[in-house]
Amino acid sequence: MPLMQSWLDSANDPASDFPLNNLPYGVFSQTGEGRRCGVAIGACVLDVAALETAGLISLSAGALLQQGRWNPLMAAGPAVWAELRATLTALLQAGSGKEAQVRPHLVALDEVRLHMPFDVAEYTDFYAGRQHAFNVGIMFRGPENALPPNWLHIPIGYNGRASTVVVSGTDFHRPSGQLKAPDADMPSFGPSRRLDIELEMGAIVGAGSAMGARVSVAEADAMIFGYVLLNDWSARDIQAWEYQPLGPFQAKAFATTISPWIVTRAALEPFRVAAPAREKPLLPYLKEPGPMLYDIALEVAMQPAGSDQVTTLSRTNARELYYSAAQQLAHHSSSGCAMRSGDLLGSGTISGPDKDSYGSLLEMTWGGKEPLTLADGSVRSFIEDGDTLTLRGHAQGDGYRIGFGDCTGTVLPAA
Structure with a gap:
């Protein structure tokens, strides 16, 4: 078009x-x-x-x-x-x-x-980027057990906090929580030292579904009102101590930033692309009736406090996802869970195959072992106070682009 x-x-x-x-x-x-x-x-x-x-x-x-x-x-x-x-x-x-x-x-x-363009009813974050899941798995479990045994069969997710989803430009304080050093006998309480980003897309449910009803992938796709960029800020050190056995909690509850404009599904229709080849066959209720992902170029930039220089840290694409928002929504309803108008679904971190296409600092610095040098000469393993992080994205058409506006947040010192 x-x-x-x-x-x-x-x-x-x-x-x-x-x-x-x-x-x-x-x-x-x-x-x-x-x-x-x-x-x-x-x-x-x-x-x-x-x-x-x-x-x-x-x-x-x-x-x-x-x-x-x-x-x-x-x-x-x-x-x-x-x-x-x-x-x-x-x-x-x-x-x-x-x-x-x-x-x-x-x-x-x-x-x-x-x-905020809408009132968030509830917020669910998924883990639908294969490269990100593989990278994180290597760090914590080794390459032979990188992907959990269920990952290629099911869109993994957790229920997050709608109360702290904020619009671009909203600054927030560094979170505090329980931390435990590997050589410590007891945890301590204090500000996170390993604050991170997660480059994601957010899908917004328009029309909901009744409790007990299951929706197909095609029906789920029709329920989606539109999409935003989403930064699911993450305190990696808090998460490392708390996530077993139930997963993220306070490590992600403190802030999730979305871009200010809801780009409708209709506007993105010309940019549909097929999912990657399935490594394991999906169960019938998760099979796509057609292309369900989108060709959306994405990038992450950082600007340190007091600096006028901005460094682009990463460039990737939404087509790198393994599961689409429609599949995530269909799976969410598969137990009979009611979906509400205003529900927000995070895609999970979107990472490409190379270091300069990873969607989190955890991956870009490989757990902090390979720090990044920014344009102004400063060095980062994770986010420092005063740093401003910006996500951008657009789909490129014939002589036009479909953009989302900046998704930006600045980290303030711990309260």
């Missing part, structure tokens, strides 16, 4: 993250005003709440855009999602004749503050 032309010139810039082909959903505010639903287009955000009030958007399900969050639209289901996308496209496309009516409701992106 080529670039769709808009009467808004900045939306036709091939380097823009937000062409007419994208139309991602976010929540914004201006000084002294409340939060409003908006759509990114070019260098602007379109105030869709104002368009709805003005009658330029009139959805069959009623007024859904006035609450400063996208949950009401998400719960309305795929037919209403398609209706809104078609309306926005018709208003913004070149030759629509709507410019005079719509332009007053555009605000420059650099004049707004962005907020």
Whole structure:
């Protein structure tokens, strides 16, 4: 699909993250005003709440855009999602004749503050990147037992904390917890010394499912409203002590950052790619009816406190995942677990085959044994106070790109 032309010139810039082909959903505010639903287009955000009030958007399900969050639209289901996308496209496309009516409701992106685009119902994090799972397994169990015996058969996950999912630009304090040195008899309590990132994609459930209902992979795919970039910050030293036998807990509960714009499944449709060859046959309920992954280029960058130099640490692609979000969602429901509108599913760390494509510092520095030298000359094994980490991602089309906006967080000293 080529670039769709808009009467808004900045939306036709091939380097823009937000062409007419994208139309991602976010929540914004201006000084002294409340939060409003908006759509990114070019260098602007379109105030869709104002368009709805003005009658330029009139959805069959009623007024859904006035609450400063996208949950009401998400719960309305795929037919209403398609209706809104078609309306926005018709208003913004070149030759629509709507410019005079719509332009007053555009605000420059650099004049707004962005907020959480939706209320997170519940948060589940998966472990769906094979290279990451293999790398971590080598570090802790050796190459002969790197992948757990169930990994090639089942999307492994754990239930995380929705309460500390935050939008890009939200700073947070270094977590503290129980730590135990290998040569210590007893644990101690203090700030994490091995704070890390995890480069992930987040899938947002739009339409939920009832308790007791199982959904197929195809049905799960249709339930997904859209995607965000996701940084599942991780305290590796806290995790090493607490994770046996039940897995991550406080090591990941302190913060999870998402990008501010929800990129819809419809916008990503042209970028579907097939999953890698299966090393073990999947059970029927997990088999894909077609391509379920996406060709999305991803990168991680770090900027130390007080430095004006940014270092790109890693570049990889979402197609490196072994399990898709639709498979994760289908598995999540397979026990009869009810899925709720607003549920967030983290993909798990996305790592490529090489060191410069790994999705965590744990891998990039091989457990801290191979520190990285940054552009300003400083050295890192893990994240230090004041460091700012940024995830970026986009799908590249014919003369346009589908971007997510930056997913950024700065680590403050422990409280």
